[in-house]
Amino acid sequence: MALSSSLLRRLLLRGSTPVSSSSATFCSSAGSPTQSPLSSVFGDDTEVSNVPPLTTPKLFISGLSRLTTDEKLKNAFAPFGQLLESKVITDRISGRSKGFGFVRYATLEEAENARQEMNAKFLDGWVIFVDPAKPREHKPAPQPDTHSSHTGFTTHKTVGWCG
DNA sequence: GTTGAGCGTT
Numbered sequence: 001m002a003l004s005s006s007l008l009r010r011l012l013l014r015g016s017t018p019v020s021s022s023s024a025t026f027c028s029s030a031g032s033p034t035q036s037p038l039s040s041v042f043g044d045d046t047e048v049s050n051v052p053p054l055t056t057p058k059l060f061i062s063g064l065s066r067l068t069t070d071e072k073l074k075n076a077f078a079p080f081g082q083l084l085e086s087k088v089i090t091d092r093i094s095g096r097s098k099g100f101g102f103v104r105y106a107t108l109e110e111a112e113n114a115r116q117e118m119n120a121k122f123l124d125g126w127v128i129f130v131d132p133a134k135p136r137e138h139k140p141a142p143q144p145d146t147h148s149s150h151t152g153f154t155t156h157k158t159v160g161w162c163g
Numbered sequence: 164g165t166t167g168a169g170c171g172t173t
């Protein structure tokens with residue numbers, strides 16, 4: 001099933017503090033890492049939530065551990081499709097991860113798959129969030145479409161995990 | 164030796 005990102009954010013951002021020594025509420029119910037049955041049944045959007053299709057094969061990955069690198073990110077997203085690029089943004093001054101990165105797939109199909117399979121999942125002990133990336137390079141054909149009055153991507157704050 | 168907002172270099 002497809003979960004709304006904002007819903008997950010509410011659930012996970014209760015304390016906004018990773019590894020809470022006193023309110024480890026989640027650790028008690030962390031015993032159900034049941035994998036999705038992978039019901040590859042597309043065409044039935046009756047249960048679709050606020051999960052609009054991607055408009056770009058480029059994904060913005062946030063919530064990465066500072067120990068996570070490009071290669072780790074690549075290994076995490078590789079099985080979901082053909083990665084044209086995978087990059088964890090690191091600070092050039094300190095040379096360490098900024099805690100987020102980008103992955104780019106060959107097709108939107110792969111990107112959507114990876115997004116719904118990897119959103120709010122674990123990587124290096126941290127919950128990562130997958131969202132469409134903002135275009136860094138302005139496109140030659142922007143959208144003069146008056147239909148779009150929504151100019152924002154939902155950003156997810158990072159959440160730690162006890163483990 | 165990390166503790167956390169946010170969208171990257173070639």
